[in-house]
Amino acid sequence: MRAVEDDTSGDPADAPAVEIRDLVKRYGRTTAVDGLSLTCARREVTAILGPNGAGKTSTLEICEGFRRPDGGTVRVLGLEPHDRALRPRVGIMLQAGGVPPAARAGEWLRTVARFHSAPLDPGALLRLLGLTEHARTPYRRLSGGQQQRLSLAAAVIGRPELVFLDEPTAGLDPQARHACWDVITALRDAGVSVVLTTHQMDEAEKLSDRVVVIDHGRVVADGTPQSLTGAERQLRFRARPGLDLDELLAALPPGSAAKESPSGHYIIEGLVGPQLLATVTAWCATEGVAAEDLRIERRTLEDVFLELTGRELR
């Protein structure tokens, strides 16, 4: 029996996939990342959500070693982000570009494969991502979605321990999006840590073990999708537009809220339980309203996101 190491804090093998403390990044007078702290566990999918300009890409690019932080510390698999020892261990997918426009898809993927000691078969990866027919197509002639998929293929071909995916499904059609989700799920199942950014709430909700919402360069929420959407429930139904909700509100327990948004869609929030349901259906009966699609559900991640980050356009 070997003695157990009593200090494992410095052991990179046990380090989290990503550990960020008080990260600051400025561009001139703009502070893109403003004291951000977060930890991404190994073998989990972490989704970083945030409006445009929230600091997602800056944070990711610092983790990828492309940019130097102005403050704070970042460790990737326990190492400094620009440590070259990380390069074979970390796969990355940029938001766009990175491939010579004239390079043929298959040839470029094979070139990247040859930088690694035990790469996946490029042909199998092209097949998985539906790119086999485009293997001889120059990158610039691929559609946006095909370029994205090629970029994803290159991120994983070296069998990395950790992948950073910057908006992996932006601009993909539904089929391609599902194929991409399948890859991400398969990566996680195989023990790969995944950190991705996205604008798509359904994607974050379906795929990720953990969601970090950032805004103005700071973390504003952090947890599992379930914990973020929380215990708060809503009762929703559809009916003819313009119902007078005042009478309903008077009948509901204090602290409840009722609104019509959008027109013809009604949302009742508060202590959603049997009592509230009975009150609402009774009110519907007196109003002569046949409520359609009546259902009780949790808030969606999108609701949470808009609550946290506001509704103004960025």
Place this chain on the structure above:
Amino acid sequence: MTTLGFTPDFAPRPGAAPLPRMVLAQAGAEVRATLRNGEQLLLTMIIPILLLVGFSVAPLVNVGSGARIDFVAPGILALAVMSTAFTGQAIATGFERRYGVLKRLGATPLSRAGLLLAKTCAVLAVEALQLVVICAVALALGWSPGGDPVWAVPLLLLGTAAFSGLGLLLAGTLRAEATLAAANLIYLVLLGLGGVVFPLSAFPPGVRSALDLLPISALTGGLRSVLSGGGVPGGPLLVLACWTAVTLGLAARTFRWE
């Protein structure tokens, strides 16, 4: 799109390939890119061959006493080196920077030193191809090189290094479009002033001694000397060594990868 119900084994097995394999893979990609690019082929093959044939067949310039082809062929060899190591490399690298290719490659196990080595290998491979074609055409036109062509090798290598430094200096500092314009302009100016096909003896002595310090003049003059029986090309090698040190040194300090 069909997912075949087959998923590759994504279980992590990270590791960098041995450096030679990485460098060869990248160099191969760069050679393919050069040979498939129409503009690059025009620059590296077609223009030198046209100039070689045109200036050795037609009495366009006065080259002195010897055979016209014996004067033109070494100049065209120097031009070939300049077109690949300088113009082609500057333009290609400038656009690689613009398209984020250099940034993306930086995230692979291929180090920057490895990338530069791959670029050098690719340049040398394309040059070897150019030399074979140009020499074949020149010999067919009656070229009879003399002397000890072994000294041509250090001239060609040092010329390649000096022009690579100049090309990377442009590509690493200017925008891609500016690099494209500057690289073509400098190519034309050096083609005209560097003794490629117009003899430097046509210039006034004061101008000529300044022109002799250009890297292209050193390469054309040196090649002409060693390929017509001259001795060790000390002067040209020194000029090229200085250009190499200055341009590669500056490029190493100023090169921006993004």
